[in-house]
Amino acid sequence: MTSVIEFFQKMNTIGRIGIFVGIVASVSGIILWAILNFFNPYSAEGISDATVKMTFLGLGLPAIFGFGASVFRIKWLMYTVFIVSLPLSMYxxxxxxxxxxxxxxSVCYLVxxxxxxxxxxNKDI
Known part of the structure; x- marks a missing residue:
């Protein structure tokens, strides 16, 4: 854990902002996914299990991976999270x-x- 903190302190401001944007986007995505599936004010009859699974694969799982990609600075994974979440987000x-x-x-994942x-x-990682 200290290596993550030390690396964060050595980063430029732009890298820190990128990590912050990724973490905020991921946490927001998880919260929005939970509202969509479990506290949806627009659906009175409830959500089917198939819909929960589909939205988890398209929105929930990318948010979880996006959080990990932000914390561990994995750029290619963040690009993948953007590509996977974009179609359902556009819908x-x-x-x-x-x-x-x-x-x-989704746009914040890309940013x-x-x-x-x-x-x-951050070029070496």
């Missing part, structure tokens, strides 16, 4: 609800990956 962006924010979360890549001191 939800067409709905008249709070779930339009999933598209913002985080770009910022982590542009950090000059």
């Amino acid at each position: 939800l962006a067409g709905t008249p609800s709070i779930f339009k924010l999933f598209l913002l979360v 985080s990956a770009i910022l982590m890549k542009t950090d000059k001191k």
Whole structure:
């Protein structure tokens, strides 16, 4: 754990912002996924198990991997998280609800990956 903290202290500001954006996007994605499936104010009859599984694979799992990619500065994984979450996020962006924010979360994955890549001191990882 100390190696992660030491590396974070050695990073440029842009790399720190990239990690912060990735963590915030991932946590927001997990919260939005939980609201979508378990506390959905737009669905009175409930959500089927198939929908929960599909949204977990398309939105929940990428958010979890995005968190790990942010903490451990894995840029290629963050790009993958963006690509995997984008189709379902774009679909939800067409709905008249709070779930339009999933598209913002996906864009933040991309921004985080770009910022982590542009950090000059982070080239070796």
